Amino acid sequence: MSQLYDAGRIDSYLERVTEAHQLTGAACLIRHRGELVYERYVGSRDYEGLEPLDETAIYRLFSMTKVITCTAALQLYEAGRFRLSDPVGDYMPAWRNMERLEIGPTGEILRVPCRRPVRIVDLFTMSAGLSYGGSEHPIDVEMKKAEAELGERCGDYSTREFADALAGLPLYFEPGTHWRYSLCHDVLGALIEEISGQLFSDYLEEHIFRPLGMVDTAFWVPVEKRARCVALSPAATWRKYEAGSDLSREVATMAGFERRRFESGGGGLKGTLGDYMAFADCLTHLGTSVDGVRLLSRGTVELMRRDHLDDARRADYSWDVQRGYSYGLGVRTLVDPAAAGSNGQPGEFGWAGAAGTWFMMDPAEELTLVFGQRRMPNLEDQVAPIVRTLAYACLPD
């Protein structure tokens, strides 16, 4: 029987963080040695602050989708369906003969052929040369245009149509030379469809969600479950909407729960924290859950959490919160606890979601933590290090 030591520290932190950052709602789940030793929901889940947050709450997982996508792809990898070094274009022809962008000496924009193809491992490691758009950079401007055209042509475009449209844009850099957080895992979703012959969502349902009993995790939430969805905090959305402006309300209660043909492997899943815990704890136990459900083999999980970056790309991997960590196959992985200021073990791995969800897995300690806020952008760099510290601090001797 595992128990936490002085878990009251986590309680008071949840309450404090809820107040201090106007998160209005925070939750934390911890499993240790396969047992759920901590589960607490503080505050509310709706915009008005009337509905209490509880285990039925459905979060927009955003980028925590990525780890599920990478796990699904690794299942196909360990089934021998592809090599990590295979060119993506071998499976999706639109990805052959890629070009990248080069800015000439007088600022002119050149499209030059890439020297080597985008490989599948580049998609896992955010090294394909893609972007997340949104800037004034010429590629991002083109990307926005391409997305609009796609919407016009197909209306609700599919996962594959989106990935193929991306292939028509120039890359930011020569594949494999940089780490850039981007739409790589969305393309991975399309690749899973191509290789498995299944719709991405059907694949996940059959190979991950159903085996683990993740009944509330999917790319969309049926209307009858919408009341369970977690809104963002009123005073805690993008800066533009701060100061309690009415504008935050619409954004906060917001979209994203409807059914779409594009199933985003990089950020499309919604689900309860409990569901996610089932998934994460399975990886903590190196691919086989304590109930015996096997997602991946031990060696493949080890491969996932190895340091996959070279020096050049580690220089790109430089957000504040990434200090002491490197990047594996779609996960952060702790390489230097001292640099990270972590009281945990090397090899702790995980990721985070844009609207305030965060998780960590530590096979050495058999420790899994899933944390949920309702804030966009999240406060990962402020909150995650403390949550992590508390979890390790509360482990029994």
Next chain:
Amino acid sequence: MKKAKGYNLAAREREEELRERAAGLVARMTLEEKVAQTQYRAPAIERLGIPAYNWWNEALHGVARAGTATVFPQAISLAASFDPDFLGRLAAVIGLEGRAKYNAQSAGDDRDIYKGLTFWSPNVNLFRDPRWGRGQETYGEDPWLSGRLGAAFVRGLQGNGGDTLLAAACAKHFAVHSGPEAERHAFDARPSAYDLADSYLPAFAALVEAGVEAVMGAYNCVDGEPCCGSGRLLGDILRGRMGFEGHVVSDCGALGDFHLYHHVTEDAVESAALAMNAGCDLNCGETFVHLTEAIRRGLVSEARLDEAVTRLLLTRLKLGILPGSGAEEYDRIPYEIVDSPEHRELNLEAARRAVVLLKNAPAADGRPLLPLDRDSLTTLAVIGPNANSRAALVGNYEGTAARYQTVLAGLQDYLGDRVRIRYAEGCHLWRDRMTGLAGRAGDREAEAAAVCAASDAVVCVLGLDATIEGEEGDAGNEFGSGDKTSLDLPGRQGELLEIALASGKPVILILLSGSALIVPHDDPRLAAILWAGYPGARGGDAIARILFGEAAPGGHLPVTFYRTTEELPDFRDYSMRGRTYRYMETDALYPFGYGLSYGSFRFERLGAEELRLPQEEEELLLPVRVTNVGTRSGQVVVQLYVSSEGGKAKRQLRGTQSLELAPGEAVELGFRLCLRDFETCDDAGRRCLPAGPHHVSVGAGQDEPRTLELRPEEPARWTLVSG
């Protein structure tokens, strides 16, 4: 053969013939072609000779967003005229300019957005709360006046019922829509059945009766159903009860809101189906691209799609813009009429009628301060963030004027070299300083004080513009997404006014805003106040002529000016209780219908005081003599209100007539009333006659204490009893 009157063309027979032609074209289209025609960017079908057409155009107060046009005063300021006939003339001019621009643009094969003849105007939502940013687009807070003005606008814009539509108008946003802007994509408005029938729907019914060609559904839900996906609203009420025969268009992106924000459907395919089945024919947005899939899934019948596309082609046939349906007379309208001298002249008159004189206290000589005597002035201070603002002339949904006469420019033009004008902007519209680098707030106040001190009188031009009150997505800053959080003057405008008042000079406050604001009416240092709304491209010209007595202020308030923000009911509450002159329980700062004149008027009832209520089909004539007993020419809108002792509303406007009378001149007017004018609704929303007795007043405003305190001209009164 006697011809039956059509819905909005002269003859029913022609409408039927065009409908058959439309149906014949639809019968030859593929499913994909039909689906494409239900989207606002309808592609060409060359095989059938159908050119591409973009349905989205705007003409709220002049052809908008499409280059130069006559930019008339904003809708709320047009409403200040209280004059449907005038608005009808003005709308006809907008229609002509729209045609001229359409002819020129389609000759260049430019069929893009804002280039068509389907204008998504007017906005006849009720301005139920002064905080709503888009209230400026409406005709104010009274359902009857909104309906009368909107109907006149529709008839004028559409060519007054000929064989061809001059342009197509659109009544928006059906059925209930008035904020909050920030929540419009997710909001569920819940009016009572009484308020829905008695306050929110009557203007739409009036526009349908006028033959409006299109109706736009709102973003929000009403009673849990999204407006563009409600069979009750679009089917039972609009087409059934009201008899609408045109097409329904969605607000832009509104169908996506079904699955994104209202959470009433699982996906875009279901949203497309819900809207189409409810009776929405045209989608501003992309959701109807999913109709093909919706039909494949069996969610929508192809017959319903055919009906929608037939309606859309019928509109284009009525406009004469499909091959073989030419509108020869309209096709010959030349570009030269755009911004013509005649239209500019009409715009000056529109601006004059937009100006509402709120206060005109006696100056030192015992005469009211206004009009000013040009010869007794040598210097005039013109201060304030709106004094030289173009934005504050035009409001939102605006075109481009060839010339903008701001208040400053108007006064400079009018006074020439005879009076020295000193100008100081004084403060930012809403920020606390003009220069971000300034070390203190109010960084232009010392300049303003110096300008006031060096002048004989001060014109202080304050208010808002459409950058801070307007539509979600367009307007911003701390005021929320277009709505106001307070009725106070924003930023440091209050401080600037205090500087002007402290100068000891006569101060004339001019408010440019699309909604009510709180002003220090009772301050004895403030002699004159005008509310000019957003008075259009010639606003400054009209204001200068009014200040110096060459023209008379012609407007009355289409909205109540409240004393405080705090007394307003919850913005999200769509009950009319406590709102507008019909239901407010507090004392207004300036009541609806109020406005001073340069003249003063006597209203005399001609005939008996006690009369019998008219029977069904009967018309009652109330004769009244109006005399200008003042010393100057003046304009007045004579207003008739009815009130029933058993009615929920305090009183309701039921008649208006605009007069301009010279001193001593008298005129006899007749107001006609029928039984319907006394009717209201019961709690279930059914029409009924409230218990009497019924009171009727005819005067320069409402028959209530605050109006009479501000403007002590007794109205003529009648009492009507049943039987």
